[in-house]
Amino acid sequence: MTTMAAEAPVWSIDLVGRPAVVDHEMTIVTALRGTEVFTALEPGIGRNAESVVMLPVTGEFVEIAEVMPSGETVKGYWLGPVETGGRVHETFSVLVLSESKVQRLVMPVAKVDARQLVKGRASEGERAAMGALLTEARAHICTRRDQESWRDRLVSEAHSEADDRQWCGEFDDFMDRVGLPRKRAIFNGCNVGAARPAGGPNIS
Incomplete structure (x- = not known):
């Protein structure tokens, strides 16, 4: 035999x-x-x-269960963590290439063990391309974060200036036109759509 x-x-x-x-x-x-x-x-x-x-490494094919609100299993190629810092918390954000789309998933660290997730891996050339994609995705996330931080500072400064100058409805109209949050406050008896202050009268 x-x-x-x-x-x-x-x-x-x-x-x-x-x-x-x-x-x-x-x-x-x-x-x-x-x-x-x-x-x-x-x-x-x-x-x-x-x-x-x-952890999985860039280019390994993973199957990740119970990370989507629908309970659907995500299948795709692991790109890597969003952050490259030395310390992580109970959960962290990772990037996965699934069906030609880069998905950002927030996962418990305990559930990202390669010994449970990895089912295969891409070719050497594909892994190199995915490494470049990871670098680009991280740069995009960093740029977007910086833009959001700049926008928040701009809005805060604009609202502070409106307070100092006692600008009213015209200011809110301008903020609407440029796609920024309205002041939504009350200036010298001019109600510009603010919610009534707690314990105070609704001034009209």
Whole structure:
């Protein structure tokens, strides 16, 4: 009787060199010895494998359950975390390329372990392209965040100036035209659509 050996998988998860989270700190897996995992965060100290969250890497195909409001499983290529800082909280934002769209998902750190999520990986050339896409997506998010911060400062300064100059309905009309929030306050008896102050009369 001939015994057939099991077919070797086309790919396998390489855990050494993989990004990981230990005690809310980002690090890198440096070695595996038996059931112990060693990381750059604690050189020479082995941890139980269950206490180390090993993240997917760019270009690995993942299946992520229970992250959408509908309960739908997200299937796609892992790009990477939105933030590149050293510390993470209980949840963090990640980017996944799913059906030709980059999705931003907020996930509990404990649920992003590559050993549970990764089902395959893209080719070397595709992974390089996804790395460039990750860089572009992060830059876009950073630019949008900066623009929103600038907009908030602009609105705050404009409202403060309106207070100082006692501008009324004309100011709100202008803010409407340029797509910015109205002051919605009461100037010298001129009601410009403000909600009634708590405990005070509704001035008209």
